[in-house]
Amino acid sequence: MTTPVKNRLEAAKGMQKGRITKYRPYPPIELEERRWPSQVLTTAPIWCSVDLRDGNQALPTPMGVAEKMEMFKLLVEIGFKEIEVGFPSASQIEFDFIRRLIEEELIPEDVTIQVLTQAREDLIRRTVDAVKGAKKVILHLYNSTSPQQRKIVFGLEKPEIIGLAIRATRLIKELAPTLSESQVIFEYTPESFALTEMDFALEISEAVIDVWQPTPENKMILNLPKTVEIAMPNVHADQIEWICRHLRNREAVIISLHTHNDRGTGVASAELGLLAGGERIEGTLFGNGERTGNVDLVTLALNMYMEGIDPGLDFSNLDRIRAIHEKCTHMEVPVRHPYAGDLVFTAFSGSHQDAIRKGMAAQDTTPGALWEVPYLPIDPADLGRTYEAIIRINAQSGKGGIAYVLEQEFGLQLPKAMHAEFGRIIQSLADTSGAELSSAQIFQAFEHEYFQSEGPYQLENLSIEQSNHASDTVSCTAQIRVDGVVRKVQAMGNNPAQAFVGALNQGDLANCKLLSYQAHPYTQGSDQQATAYVQVQTAAGKTLFGAALDADANGAAAKAVICALNRSEQIHQHVI
CATH class of the missing domain: 3.20.20.70 (Aldolase class I)
Structure with a gap:
């Protein structure tokens, strides 16, 4: 380093304060009735x-x-x-x-x-x-x-x-x-x-x-x-x-x-x-x-x-x-660089995620339709970008963003009422890790909490058929193992989940109320399956969800109820 430069650096004492004399503003251009402010770019x-x-x-x-x-x-x-x-x-x-x-x-x-x-x-x-x-x-x-x-x-x-x-x-x-x-x-x-x-x-x-x-x-x-x-x-x-x-x-x-x-x-x-x-x-x-x-x-x-x-x-x-x-x-484009950065189409904030999720759902998919999605001024697909990275999850994220990731990447269409419950689970996981959660980690958490839920209730056998008495009811017959004992129960209801809950209640195996039931096809991978979600209320007034995968919607509905009951028992044991 040359002596003048070295001396100059050693003499520097940081930024000036108060009246700045080291720099001066560029003088304005004398331009009467400037026209450019009223111009509009068209080409x-x-x-x-x-x-x-x-x-x-x-x-x-x-x-x-x-x-x-x-x-x-x-x-x-x-x-x-x-x-x-x-x-x-x-x-x-x-x-x-x-x-x-x-x-x-x-x-x-x-x-x-x-x-x-x-x-x-x-x-x-x-x-x-x-x-x-x-x-x-x-x-x-x-x-x-x-x-x-x-x-x-x-x-x-x-x-x-x-x-x-x-x-x-x-x-x-x-x-x-x-x-x-x-x-x-x-x-x-x-x-x-x-x-x-x-x-x-x-x-x-x-x-x-x-x-x-x-x-x-x-x-x-x-x-x-x-x-x-x-x-x-x-x-x-x-x-x-x-x-x-x-x-x-x-x-x-x-x-x-x-x-x-x-x-x-x-x-x-x-x-x-x-x-x-x-x-x-x-x-x-x-x-x-x-x-x-x-x-x-x-x-x-x-x-x-x-x-x-x-x-x-x-x-x-x-x-x-x-x-x-x-x-x-050999130069990297920063992750927040406009349009091209890895994170420019990504939202971590819960409110942003919810708005994007709703905007994507409401967007007119007709070719040439006006693009109107909150927080996304340009369609990522126009630039060859995918939607998978639009919403990513960390401790700042909201329930809507978490649901969006599960739907877009894993085909799970959680009921809106379920967003809050699973959102709390992911929030706790993100707080514990202190880092961003990958979509795989979010799916694994869902699997562990719902699809792989264990407890005293096990479904041994199930038969759900259309009722001979009314076209809008189904008949349910099931064998349930509870604490090692197998019981046969049966009842009727307006849908598979309601019939199964009725059978459990009539057989004194549970005392719960079905609040909601939703099912949809699940096409991840080569196997055709069904996913069901139920919301139940226990005798103690506790409301919680269950979810399950099965080869058909009837089996998924019954397993989702079993999931909710087992989760209720787990929560009860944890409280005790």
């Missing part, structure tokens, strides 16, 4: 991925040729028509990758590659050599323009900075005819535009435009980057609108935006910049880029999709896109 911009250049240079371990090739193929699959494939004068890997794309004819007819170069003659010539043979190419020139860059980095005054840009543009214009097989588009970036005085940003941009001389039929790209985020998104929108209002020959220029995320508002700045006149966006998948990153094209595009705008990019298999991105970049 997607031109998208340009810079994952292979801007994103790649931000990686601790830059991508090799094979990784860059896999990323390029992914970007093409997603639907990008403009892809910045590299900085060919920066390294041999960059140069070789671009040559391979061209020589092996790996660039689709409708895709334009873009290459970046600084305003230096040797770098420009190397860049032009790299793209010879490409059918469509954007030659992207940049030089820094902000006061800090002019003073600290380059030690040049404004006229000298303009001179750099003009000479570089003239050279590219002279060399462009040597790319005889190519359709050449020119792009200029006054780097650190957002930190540059607006009048100087306009002056240098117009100087470059005057050299290139674009027309409405053959436009050039003027890229206005928020290289470092230093102000609120509305200030960025003001800057873009100011330039668009004052730029000569505006109709011959495509205004491109390239926002970074130093303040965490890269997406917002891009959105407001589009309202202000931006027509094109440069960014990266999941926002990978220098410092806090570039604008996240996944988030930006899906924000538009959520508002009913076709982004022209396909994220229907977002998990696969994320997996390839992570493989190529």
